[in-house]
Amino acid sequence: MASQTAIITGAGRGIGLKIAEALVGAGYAVLGLDRNNDVVQAAKDVGAIGIAADLADPAAAAGAIASAIDQLGGVHLLVNNAGIFRSTPLLEISADEWDTVMAVNARTMLTTTQAVVPAMKAGGGGVIVNMASMGGKEGEPGQAHYAASKAAVIALTRVSAMELGPANIKVNCLCPGYVLTDMGAETRDPDLIAQWEARSPLGRLASTNDVAGHVTFLASEAGAYVTGQAININGGMIMY
Numbered sequence: 001m002a003s004q005t006a007i008i009t010g011a012g013r014g015i016g017l018k019i020a021e022a023l024v025g026a027g028y029a030v031l032g033l034d035r036n037n038d039v040v041q042a043a044k045d046v047g048a049i050g051i052a053a054d055l056a057d058p059a060a061a062a063g064a065i066a067s068a069i070d071q072l073g074g075v076h077l078l079v080n081n082a083g084i085f086r087s088t089p090l091l092e093i094s095a096d097e098w099d100t101v102m103a104v105n106a107r108t109m110l111t112t113t114q115a116v117v118p119a120m121k122a123g124g125g126g127v128i129v130n131m132a133s134m135g136g137k138e139g140e141p142g143q144a145h146y147a148a149s150k151a152a153v154i155a156l157t158r159v160s161a162m163e164l165g166p167a168n169i170k171v172n173c174l175c176p177g178y179v180l181t182d183m184g185a186e187t188r189d190p191d192l193i194a195q196w197e198a199r200s201p202l203g204r205l206a207s208t209n210d211v212a213g214h215v216t217f218l219a220s221e222a223g224a225y226v227t228g229q230a231i232n233i234n235g236g237m238i239m240y
Contacts, residue, residue, distance in 0.1 A: 004026075005073065005076050006023050006219070007069070007078050007116065008020050008032045008048075009034070009055055009081050010081040011034050011043060012036045012043075012050070013036075015131070016081040016082070017032070018212045019081060019211070020032050020043060023077070023212075023215070023216060024046055028076075028219075030043070030048035032048050032051070033065075033068065034082070035056075036052065039052055051068060055112070058107070061108060062114075065111075065112055066115065075123075076127065076219070077129070077219045080109040080112055080128065080153075081131045084105065086101055086145060086146055088144075088145070090141075093144060098145045105146070105149035106150075106153055109130050109153060110156065120167070120169050121169070126168075126169050127171075127219045128171040128172075129218050129219070130156065130173040130174075131173065131174055132153040133147075134177045136150030136151040136153060137151075137175060137238055154230045158228050170223075170226065172228065172231060173229070174214055174215070174231050176233045177196075177205065177234025177235060178206065178234075179211065193205065200235030200236055205235070206235065214233060
């Protein structure tokens with residue numbers, strides 16, 4: 001197995017695509033998964049491979065991961081970045097909407113983790129980075145299902161780190177704050193952005209580069225003794 005191989009979910013745009021670009025730059029062979037067919041060209045543009053797959057379907061997700069591992073010849077790093085955002089008042093969230101958010105934001109990470117672990121064990125270990133959110137620690141009104149799904153990611157990460165550590169598999173999650181990507185763009189305006197910037201002691205919002213840099217660190221030897229952590233990338237908006 002090549003030592004520098006990575007699979008990234010939700011890699012068609014935004015944070016996922018920037019992570020793919022950063023890892024390619026760090027010498028990784030990268031394969032990106034996304035439900036949008038545009039992932040094929042987007043991945044190619046940054047020097048990666050792209051596969052379109054609906055990761056909310058457990059069978060499709062497992063099949064896509066198996067195909068990715070086969071194409072890469074193994075896997076050292078899995079970045080579970082696929083996710084969706086919904087903003088709905090608590091009393092208006094339907095069971096279907098709740099289930100959709102939980103399935104995409106949390107259950108996909110269970111499915112993909114289960115799919116990569118045998119290959120990681122065969123290669124002597126690996127790294128899994130799950131994308132949580134500041135919302136998993138402090139949710140906002142209208143985000144009950146989103147916040148709950150990201151809190152689930154944090155809990156899944158901790159237990160995964162406990163169970164997989166003996167196989168030399170490190171599992172961490174990232175908790176970004178407000179990152180200006182396409183996801184959630186319809187819910188924001190300049191005044192809202194200014195309000196969020198004011199919450200950070202650094203006076204700005206996160207960039208996709210801020211998030212990608214943490215992934216490359218966790219996958220490197222410098223991050224080899226970090227596991228089970230929910231790492232804030234929110235400019236000090238929350239500090240625990």
